[in-house]
């Protein structure tokens with residue numbers, strides 16, 4: 124393993140820079156803080172092959188899960204692989220501040236225009252002003268403060284309700300252990316909460332826990348559950364955890380012992396949580412499922428005290444207000460002339476009349492004249508256009524407004540990205556596919572574009588000679604062929620009302 128790589132600042136000043144994706148930045152931080160010990164470098168292609176074949180790096184160091192960083196191949200071509208002074212790459216955070224340098228000892232093509240890179244990394248720059256900075260401690264700092272003896276670890280990826288609290292108390296008491304609570308703060312938020320809201324919710328249960336060391340860790344949920352469990356165990360071990368309370372699959376990969384908690388239920392005889400099998404069926408109340416909790420919050424009902432400590436319930440209700448007070452992105456997609464703008468304007472007018480929602484319409488034409496001025500209709504430009512629309516919409520929704528967008532958005536991937544951005548902002552996202560058939564749109568041809576496309580005067584017209592990927596994830600599908608404008612607007616308002624996003628559905 125090659126650690127402790129040092130390069131003169133002058134060399135770094137000349138090095139090309141790149142901003143990795145948020146998930147990669149999170150992994151990088153875990154690498155740099157020692158949370159991924161014994162992994163201290165970005166694995167090379169040989170390491171990655173060895174990890175998947177044997178669960179070890181090429182030199183035999185046990186490491187179970189691939190950790191990768193992709194950068195544009197064009198950047199790699201600026202480096203000289205055999206010259207250690209000319210192969211440094213600076214990595215910056217999403218604001219462009221340098222966070223690390225990589226000594227690119229190995230690179231290999233991964234997908235279109237991108238390459239994986241491997242080699243030693245070193246931290247650069249000042250650490251950013253994190254929210255809850257005091258909780259963002261390195262594994263070494265935490266280990267230094269732990270009392271001797273056993274340490275129970277918990278990955279609190281959702282607020283702690285009474286059943287989880289009872290499990291934690293039981294495990295720490297039984298093992299006479301110190302408690303380390305690790306709050307994962309990277310990646311898609313759990314339970315529709317921002318990472319800061321998750322931290323507030325976990326801290327709200329502080330007085331129900333034994334004395335605990337609470338840390339935030341840039342852990343994210345991986346698509347592969349097994350990898351997720353193995354990484355969690357590794358990271359927990361680096362924070363000094365000897366016994367990890369399992370949340371999902373139970374794999375320690377040679378790390379801490381994994382404790383599988385018993386399923387608890389509420390005992391209505393004395394208000395205690397205990398093993399389900401120890402309570403007569405008629406006195407048992409099962410813990411609420413995540414869906415039941417979400418449903419109560421969505422509808423604005425308080426979480427019951429038998430299930431959730433009031434301080435936690437209060438914090439959760441603040442972070443996840445009922446839908447009618449929560450930000451939401453209403454995202455119309457469909458062919459040109461399908462009716463997106465007309466319906467969007469009608470919905471906005473109605474909501475402005477009732478005054479119950481603060482509405483911003485990100486109209487296609489206005490977006491293209493301002494936010495996306497200069498972009499054309501190539502796939503890359505359309506994707507960039509939708510990325511920008513999705514980003515602005517998520518910002519509006521983060522502040523509890525309703526953003527109504529009505530671009531064609533012909534490609535599924537940027538629509539998915541827009542949805543993810545809204546959800547990461549703690550808001551809702553509703554995709555409305557205005558599925559008016561091409562023939563009807565073409566007959567309407569308000570702007571004469573279809574006629575031009577058919578005459579060969581315009582190329583790349585969506586639906587004619589450019590693709591439209593039909594959504595498989597639309598919350599609502601509206602075909603305006605046989606609907607009046609009022610009926611189409613009423614359909615959308617009806618959906619919003621039925622699902623609790625507004626109180627009254629009245630067509631303006």
Ligand SMILES: Nc1ncnc2c1ncn2[C@@H]1O[C@H](COP(=O)(O)OS(=O)(=O)O)[C@@H](OP(=O)(O)O)[C@H]1O
Pocket residue numbers: 458459460464487488491500504505506508509529530531532533570572582583584585589
């Ligand atoms: N080649 C081609 N294909 C499709 N549409 C075209 C094209 N060139 C110009 N226009 C006009 O631009 C409007 C679509 O812009 P969008 O921003 O919604 O498109 S996209 O989502 O980025 O694909 C669209 O407006 P709407 O009719 O409101 O959808 C068209 O009027």
Ligand SMILES: Nc1ncnc2c1ncn2[C@@H]1O[C@H](COP(=O)(O)OP(=O)(O)O)[C@@H](O)[C@H]1O
Pocket residue numbers: 457458459460461462463464465466529557567569603604606607608609611
């Ligand atoms: N039920 C309906 N809903 C929406 N638009 C309709 C409907 N019936 C007819 N139209 C007409 O179809 C056209 C849709 O144009 P527009 O809203 O600009 O579409 P887009 O924004 O999808 O390009 C308008 O001229 C509108 O009057």
